[in-house]
Amino acid sequence: MFDDLPRAPLATLPTPLETAAPMPNSAARLWVKRDDLTGLGGGGNKARKLEFLCGDALEAGARSLITVGAAQSNHCRMTAAAGARLGLEVHLILSGDAPEPPGTETGNQLLSKMFGAQMHYTGAAESHWGQLEIAREALTDQLAGEGLAPYSIPIGGSTAVGGLGYAAAFVELIDQCEAADRMPSAIVFTSSSGGTHAGLLAGRAALIASGRLTADTAPDVVAIGVAKGVVMGLPDIAELADGVLDLMGVAARVDPNDIEVDGRWIGDDYAVPTAAGDAAVEWAAMANGLLVDRTYSGKGLSGLLGLAAEGRWSADDDVVFIHTGGWPALFA
Known part of the structure; x- marks a missing residue:
């Protein structure tokens, strides 16, 4: 199957x-x-989803991955890791604000940064997923215009x-x-x-x-x-x-x-x-x-x-x- x-x-x-x-x-x-x-x-659990999502992305010729999540999103952290493994640029759209001072990321954000992801903070509340998805669509259009062939993944994959x-x-x-x-x-x-x-x-x-x-x-x-x-x-x-x-x-x-x-x-x-x-x-x-x-x-x-x-x-x-x-x- x-x-x-x-x-x-x-x-x-x-x-x-x-x-x-x-x-x-x-x-x-x-x-x-x-x-x-x-x-x-x-x-x-997101590793299982990402096997098929990234397989689909590679078949489509994607050069970058975009996804969204809460400030401490496990899905975003694992998408960042998948991008590192596969050589794809990763953009994460996150709720909340960037940590202050810079360089003080913790938990999943720290790991996402270590995997090389680019973090885009929206200031949105943790539960305002619609705002995150609007930002994902906008960034997808932007990166497509820049020739980065993005594969855009909704929240949670x-x-x-x-x-x-x-x-x-x-x-x-x-x-x-x-x-x-x-x-x-x-x-x-x-x-x-x-x-x-x-x-x-x-x-x-x-x-x-x-x-x-x-x-x-x-x-x-x-x-x-x-x-x-x-x-x-x-x-x-x-x-x-x-x-x-x-x-x-x-x-x-x-x-x-x-x-x-x-x-x-x-x-x-x-x-x-x-x-x-x-x-x-x-x-x-x-x-x-x-x-x-x-x-x-x-x-x-x-x-x-x-x-x-x-x-x-x-x-x-x-x-x-x-x-x-x-x-x-x-x-x-």
Whole structure:
């Protein structure tokens, strides 16, 4: 389903599937899919998307990459690393203001600078993604006029091309679960721009269409929404997932009833820490030796732990948490 698609080898795959410590207030068994260990630029889920996005960019003859994100965007950091690996100029459009004094970047911004990216600060609030996208379109036009052949990537890399990364990840995960003779009841992950979610659903639909899984045996795909847009239904996850399936050459469609986004763990807004998220960050570190960040994976893990405490799963259930990375933000 993926062999004939343009793809740049960027990620260290497959990532491990590991057992986690017993969850507080639940007897369900927790597994962690270590997509924080994808290798590229400090690791994280975006490496999977960028393999297909950069493959598409190279096939199109791109000489530069442009993308957008919050001030401590993991996606921007990893796009910068991908550009360094592939020899492409990278421009990052970021929320917030440039650090003062110059040269005091921290966390993901420090790493992006080390990878050679050019940083464009907009002054926009962390959650004002529309303002960032307008700036991306303007810079894309400017660089195209300068002959830099830009390949422009929306926030989070959440396009049908980017979603291919997590369709392939779903197949990889099922391979590992079958090898361990366990099929999870649910796959839980953090969602903000929807691309990881759409890719996982596309991979699930493809394996059901192939007969390898059935609708009854396939694990639930549970997104913990940490941005207001995805909680409100933007983007349209089913439409995006169907676009991924089209690229895969699979005639199946995603059932809208299979789309689950739990938005109870977002707190006040995107990138605003929560008490539950901070407790999950602490539990991951103290009980598992795992680093999860306060903006993204920590909130996602808090949602999983909250659902488990509510009794969503029993002692007979295996649950997989996709650890999408983000540890550099801890040092911001």
